[in-house]
Structures are given as C-alpha cells and as structure tokens.
Amino acid sequence: MHEGILCKIQSSNTIRYEERYLELFRIAWNNQVINRGKINQWFAVGDDDTVWFINNMLRVLQQYNSSSTIYLGGISDKTSQVQRHGVYFAYGGGGIILSRPLALLFSTYTEKCKQYLSMFGGDEMIGKCVTEILKVRLTKSNKFHQMDHRGDMT
Secondary structure (H helix, E strand, C coil): CCCCCCCCCCCCCCCCHHHHHHHHHHHHHHCHHHCCCCCCCEEEECCCCCCCCHHHHHHHHCCCCCCCCCEEECCECCHHHHHHHCCCCCCHHHCEEEEHHHHHHHHHCHHHHHHHCCCCCHHHHHHHHHHHHCCCCEEECCCCCECCCCCCCC
16 A cells, blocks of 8 residues: 655755745655655645645545646635635645656756746745646645635634
8 A cells, every 4th residue: 555655854044935845846856765765656745834634635646647747736715815816826735746747847947937936925936837837737626725714713
C-alpha cells in the first residue's frame, strides 16, 4: 500500500515568507533522494494553517494519473476572496498538489517565475507561474477546502 509521506522542514532567510513558495517545488524535487530511493509521484504544499488529512488526500490522488501534468487544488469558500483573487489558482490553505511531471517543469522554471514575486500570496505566485508560464490549468477538486474566516471562530 503506502509507505509513508516524506516531510521535510527547511528554514529560509527570505524576509517575505510568500517568496519561499516559488522555491518549494524545486527544493522538494532536488531532495527526492532522501526518500529511500523511491520516486515521488506527487508534490504537496500548504499554508502554515493547512490541516492535512493524509488518508483522504491519498484517496483523492488515486483518482488521478501522477504521470500526467496535473495542478490540483481548490479555491476559497469565500466569495469576496474569489472575486478579489480569482479562480485560476489553488488556494494554499486547502493545499496545492503538483504531479511529478509538473513539479519537474515548475522546478526548471523557478527563476522565470520570480517575475510574480509581487503577487499577494505564495499560492497566487504558484498559480500565475503554472497557468501563465507553464500553460497548465488548475484541476479543481471540492476535496480541498480554503476557509477564509477572520476573527474569533468560537
């Protein structure tokens, strides 16, 4: 079945945390060797407040072909966020997943994608790069939930 998920925590000197997003897939691609010689099929990135339900995620990923070029995620549940930022990119709070071929492509275009460093968030930077430079559209899944709520939720 599944032999686990490789997770690595890495520090960065980047002042604006969103800028780190563009480096994440390149770093993950370059660090695959650590994964006991296994080939990573999917590359996932989330925000600092993303909650991953690993079994659910693995079930969702079984519906897709990891050898295809896939940009997978969901959009915000808040209409004002969607109106402001759009529906073309996977919102980071719900998680962003790239298939193996797309992660390789993204990692080779990281420098070119830095033209989007002025975007609002790292998820939007990734979205601009994937959709405009790599020409891959978001595969939206209702299994990824970006919940944009402010204030006390109790």
